[in-house]
Amino acid sequence: MTQPKGRPPALFPLFAGIDTLPGIGPKGRAALEQMGVEKPRDLVMTLPASGITRRRIAALSEARPPEIVTITVTILRHHPPQVRGRPWRVHCTDGTTDLTLVFFRPRENWIEGQLPAGQRRIVSGKLELFDGHAQMVHPDHILSEADPLPPAFEPVYPLSAGLTQGVMTRSAKAALQLVPEVQEWIDPQLIRERGWPSFTQALVQAHAPQSPADMSPDSPARARLAYDEFLAHQMTLALVRREKRRLKGRASAGDGRLRRAVLDHLPWPPTGAQARAAQEIADDMASDRRMNRLLQGDVGAGKTLVAMLAALVAVEAGGQAVLMAPTEILARQHARALEPLARAAGIRLAALTGRDKTATRQQILTDLADGGIDILVGTHAVFQKDVHFNDLRLAIIDEQHRFGVGQRLELAAKGDVPPDMLIMTATPIPRSLALSQYGDLDVSVLDEKPPGRQPITTVMISDQRLDQVTDRLKSALAQGARAYWVCPLVDESEVSDLTAAEARFTSLRAQFGDLVRLVHGQMPTDQRDAAMADFASGVAQILVATTVIEVGVDVPQATIMVIERAESFGLSQLHQLRGRVGRGTGASTCLLMYHPPLNETGARRLTTLRDTEDGFRIAQVDLEMRGAGDVIGTAQSGLPRFRIADLEHQSGLMAVARNDARALLERDPTLDSPRGVALRHLMWLMQQDQAIRLVQVG
Template identity: 50%
Template structure:
């Protein structure tokens, strides 16, 4: 149960004055909680939607000397109105003057009566907005604020500017913030007093007041103490939740059976290649964990193409040999099917029974798969999030493998491990992650790193090419297909955060390329039915189609070893981590491969730096570090696209040191007060609710 003191903060947005049923959904979409939390947007989200910067309107200027392009406040007298002539699109103009000269105030689509009321002729008014010069004369388009001289006090002298969306103005957000601040209860302090004093931080309520009613832009600077305090609060909530999850999972297991290694030997005999040294080391780590009395919680961190799936298969084999079942959960259906195919062929030779379960399975086939899982006839189940639905029962689930784990929330991982009484957890990510982000997203998990690529793989030559030369790239691919039977991916740009626009771009390019390649080109995107997607992939794999046009649905896990060309259109629109993932779809066989980054100039500094890094290195860990420097950690793991709750206040590039402190603080707290029962413990429970980590409180109750 949420503490009563928090009720005013978790009220619906419509509890705030001036926010009716029409406007509330727009505000909710802008400020609402991200990721796995299912709650509606609330008053708390208004407080957490902080301004980006501050406009200082405190200094008055004169018309003639006001700097062009600057926001200024002027005290002017209204001279005359020049209304829009009927039937034209000319702007409505109001002419004003002060001691230094005259200027025009310009409005488009203005209503005459309203304008005359706002600017009475002969009256003095205060206006604030941006001065521009047009044909040698100053003008101001749509002033931000207009008040009569007698009401000068109503003009905001320091105006915070909030991130906005269509129909939601900064002015409305200021009003909502005022109302939300008035509802903020006096909360107990959850920070260690000595630490708080050492950092010079104010209390939680004061910090929110400082940010919503700032006195200078210093409040929003990288080293702002107010932002640091909120970032630390958020990190502490996150680290506490991770520590509680880890503690609940790290239970002592009575392991009845131990693997003998018989199935592992059969797997090795079935493999058409030798495992790398780091794969062998990771498998040894996993086997040591499975022999230990504590439940395994291990992260396999390997770059694109380093062979994580094989490690997962050997882990599953060990669990099956000890009398259990294994589940491998992938974030997309395409990747789940891919895993089932690649694992299935080798597993079958070792006598392991593999089944696939996804959300699109229906009817009799699904029922039969569920019955086989429940009866123990299936050893390894590969699937999507469908694996942790209530209808799925396992005979004896002893290992849960979660692939691309940052795409699943904490409660989804708990739901999967909760399918068995003694379930070990192995998580995998292909995104190399800097240490600071490792701590933030995974806590103190045991980590095995895969640092080598399988033997025989050649480096990928990466080039950047202007989009003007698109025709020559098509010609080169045609030549490579004709002479060598080459296969090429063509990835279409992320036009905006919309599957529809992605789809339009992919379909348009597909039609364009058909003019050159005819039926030798296939199309894959996220909105296709699984059977259509499988059919297109099968054509590409078999060589019936040599060019595959795709959206970023192929970013993770798609494995066609003889594909050697990757074209990424509008590469400047992608983040480094995503470019690296996409490039990793080629270079998976023994042939030399190339990656063409098509860009449209002129490039900004960040885009230029990003493309340079891609040209210079294939080292995923270096790429991750550069990505962190270039754009911070917010998108590095693809958090916003994938539904993991991102941080609201934490910027890993600025708050990296706070992560270490928060982790140590959380560890010390739980050592001293494992049930959060002390006064500080009770305050920390409030913190967990504030930052949407209350799932962890259920773990305390569950013991």
């Protein structure tokens, strides 16, 4: 393999092909590559996944079957199978009690060579009772008395088809021989406080655990290696952040007149959290460094107002702003929500989506290039080549589908003077995930609800009480209420018995007539928009929907949310759906309708939702239940792939690594100190090549 410029020669053997290790041929290489192991470095970072405790016993009478034991026996005689397909049995004794070893399809010369009659052998494996007699099927180890005993605790590696424990153990041992002695890159004080071994010692210990305690993420060796991964990752984010900050931005300082006009127009003042976030953003934009900020807010925390105030800073400074949403529904809804605020400020706001007819689109593009449009709202299509701004100063991304760090790096490199960037996320993210995913961004958190937002009463109810639900709905609608009814699938399918939206729509239509509308993702957009408009205006009072309404749909008069088969949704999704009600002044209810019996996971999800409206608490439970990739959605997560570190259980280490990386870069911007040079080694080891180039540009 060709070595990238700059990688220390001591690390070359670790980055050679995996088949440079003894005993790995083409088949072994293919099997290891299935596990993502392509070079010795990957194998070094692939730790045992579990372990086997082997108890050494002197006599069979000490065994507590079924258990894994190691015992010395004398081979008495072999019983080859008389009928094809039957096992080969070997009769042994410990001098008092008999033991039968059982083998399926062994080669005759191999088994007689391994277990010669009259000889003593050490066997280790699972001892069980069969018809009251002790037996061991396919012992894991057959050794002579001169051989070293198998360890009392034996590590077990993850395997793919075509690999055995023996091959993995030998290959890992060979790969460990290639790890050079390295200078310490962790802060010495942290090592003393935590009692961590050196990097090489940690690897050796983690590959040879002596007990189940050594397999724990909190064991000194594993915790240290996890920290190494976190530190390399956070160093990369710190370098990316520094690189972005070095990119010259433009100072956009507003005089506040447009913002004052909007705030005077509101029925109540912004919350403390909104005011704080708006000020942080305005301060960033006023500096000549490019802003890269994440605005993280729970459902209904008022991100839209903060985004509008940010956009107005750009307009006050003589420029333009763009707000990008992931879907057309959301883009149009943002435009509808912001239009009254734009009118109050006396500025022009326009929406641009893929559905705009040619003439309309052309007029918008002309006005945008001339500076006649102050704020543009659209989908990611606003990045197309024919879209030109007169003076774009702020890009706001409503980031339902996330960018990874790499894409943010690419975005940062576009344009002579890239605009300030504000990324909004509606998903409350536990701190450890926010650090791993957005560690290169400054973060503003909205953790208060605006005044007037009502608490939502959340109730769990069995779907066997469906009639009671529709009866209650009838009386609520008679008083003018509006209700969402969410179903998990579009139509009945053979693979699932989840009630379908179309079937539910038909049955509710039979009861409530023309008051019911249906929306789902496979409908033509104009039909979907018409159904939503009827619901928003009150012409319809029940909207049957799939999860297309999960994010951003805003009808303040809707006060009832029914979620059918609620146990089949993820926690964050349920929280987002519930957030569609409680947006006006009316008391709101969310009914979690489940199909009994509930399993443990389903019950924990629904009771968590019933007991709290705190999105950050809900996100933490979701993380504990599902794991990091699932919470964020692995495909678009931009999450780093850690081989050893475990975000769910070691989040505290991530925060330490972030502070450490930022502090070190402040003290040693070029990483030329002894610790800085050692850290470069770590970055090469953890394959953060992109980040090393950022160090090299200084």
